[in-house]
Amino acid sequence: MNEIDRLYRYKSLLTSRHAVASEELMATLGISIATLKRDMARLRETLSLPVVYDRLAGGYRLAPGNTRRELPGMWLTPQELVALVTLQHLLSELAPGLLGHKLAPLRERLAHLLHDIDIDSLGLAQRMRVVHAGQRRLPPQAFDTVASATLQRKRLWLRHFNRATGQRVEREVSPQQLVHYRDNWYLDAWCHLREDLRSFSVDALERCEMLTDTPAVDVPAEQLKRAMQAGYGIFSGPPVARARLRFTPQRARWVSGEQWHPDQSAQVEPDGSYVLELPYADDRELLGDILRHGPDCEVVHPPELRQKVAEALRKAAEQYAQA
Known part of the structure; x- marks a missing residue:
């Protein structure tokens, strides 16, 4: 039984009974007393599982009142931790601000977990380089607003500068998906002005507001794919x-x-x-x-x-x- 499977088994054993004796845990899991002590330390210090040793009950149990709140949402292998930190670093390079405030509490936890397996998270990030070619300046506030509305399924009001015609158009849209294409970000959305799907370059949005009280209209996935992916490159429409x-x-x-x-x-x-x-x-x-x-x-x-x-x-x- 590998370490991750064993830690999950602890969770099952400790939540099903009031207290479990050391001898029973060692026999059930096929481990030594030294391994048991190391596992208990990791459950407390790394995974925040409130395990205590109850001398009166003669075994390990979970501290009352904290079980549901402090059970960890996921336990990861070293390889999975490295993959998660890698994805986090790439996301921060490709989309500054996207989910940044939501991932901030996780960043410190990941660094601590990586330290336990002798990997430096800062050094890991320094070993990866994202080279941008032709990337246009992206307004952080506009990107954050577009990303939030897309994930929360809310409509957007925006003012878009059309570089091809030199015109500015104000419209209300229902965001469908964010597209990262050739180092730039685009928004595929249902345009309520044209009553059709349109693609907007996020860096060309001069103003952008999320309409928090208005839910977005969802376009079926197959319709979205036919309209936005059938043409060549970023240009939508059926092939001609x-x-x-x-x-x-x-x-x-x-x-x-x-x-x-x-x-x-x-x-x-x-x-x-x-x-x-x-x-x-x-x-x-x-x-x-x-x-x-x-x-x-x-x-x-x-x-x-x-x-x-x-x-x-x-x-x-x-x-x-x-x-």
Whole structure:
């Protein structure tokens, strides 16, 4: 029986009777008196279980009045503790403020538990680095409000700056999910102005208020997936075309290991080039991804997308020719 299973068994034994003798505990669990004493110390000091030794009753029992309040919610293995601290560190890097106030009481407890297994929580965090590329400045208050409303299922009033049109629109939305995409945060929400699903860049929210008295409208999961994940990248909507891209053999060494879209298909041609097919609803983001590969990527189909890429490359070449 491993240590975690044994500690759970203590919980069962000590809550089912008034007192349990040391001899009975050792016989039931197959342990020595030294192990019993170590376990009792851990139950008290690390897991906050109010175990006392009752000399009159001749055994261990739980202190009266504290049993329900102080029983720990979860007991973790060393590997699970490391995983939890790792996730906490990554969350703090990717989303400052998200659940921070709720996790604060747990942080000290985790550090104490890690110390017991000879792992430094601060040192663990210093061994991980999150590199941000193209991350836009995120207003902490806006993010906290959006995250809270999404988790609490409340509506939001927001003023959104549309960078494509330069316009500002005020609207009421029902948040559905937060999306972390290419180092930036987006909110998928039901827009009560347009009566449809929309995606908002959180860093473009100039004002944001949670309507605490108004519950959010929930969109069925399948409908949300069809609307927000069928297109290419962050752009929503049903696919309007399917792109066929050919990468050079040299570039194929990288691209063949990438997922550009959940519904993509691919094949390696005899000369080593890599052909990738994927659907898209809006070609703006797809154009950027194609252009960053320069001459190592050719659009085979459709003709409209091929022409747009050719025009963008022509204009870029003209700018450098003028220089």
